[in-house]
Amino acid sequence: MINRNVVGAHYGLKDWIIQRATAVIMAVYAVLIAIVLCAVRPSTFEAWQGVFANGVVQFLTFLFFVSLFCHAWIGVRDIWMDYVKSTGLRLTLHVLTVTVLVGYTAWAATILWRL
Template identity: 50%
Template sequence: MVNRHVIGAHYGLRDWLLQRITAVVMLVYTIGLVTFLVLAAQATYEGWQTLFSLTWVRVLSTVTVIALLLHAWVGIRDIWMDYVQPLGLRLSLHVATILWLVGNFVYAVKVVWGV
């Protein structure tokens, strides 16, 4: 009998699940947006404004942006961890990535909520 010892931070399953869940959230949002585009083929700027003035659309858009940023974080973090060996450079890239993703989130909230 093989006795396996699990060592480490257990990132594998958590990250795998996070990637799949965020992908599903983005897929559902994309399907909804494409459905709106197809059904409202002659949509005007006012139609888009009306759609995005609904609170549930804003909340769903914000949740999708969060899912996108988490999805990007896991992917980019794995790239830095796999391919960048010098610890200082890897840490700098992690911090730069986090700052960039937080900046994108702030900008997305400003755009979606009109803050």
């Protein structure tokens, strides 16, 4: 019988698909927001506020940020798993990374919906 030592998190295909899906979401958002900004051409704070006061733009912007943070989590997590050998330090870095990304998500939501 062969005993294999399994290492790593084995997320594989699921994480690869999530990374590609979030990249597509961010790319589509970038194109759409560029079209909106070229059409509206906001030059004052009030004009910028008007663009992001629209519920659809708010939702799409929040979706962009959630996609960005999921994309970042997978990438940074893989860096910690590949290059940080100490389990305790790696766990600490994972917790700090998740805490920061969740905080950024809450901050983005606060900014978007306080307009």
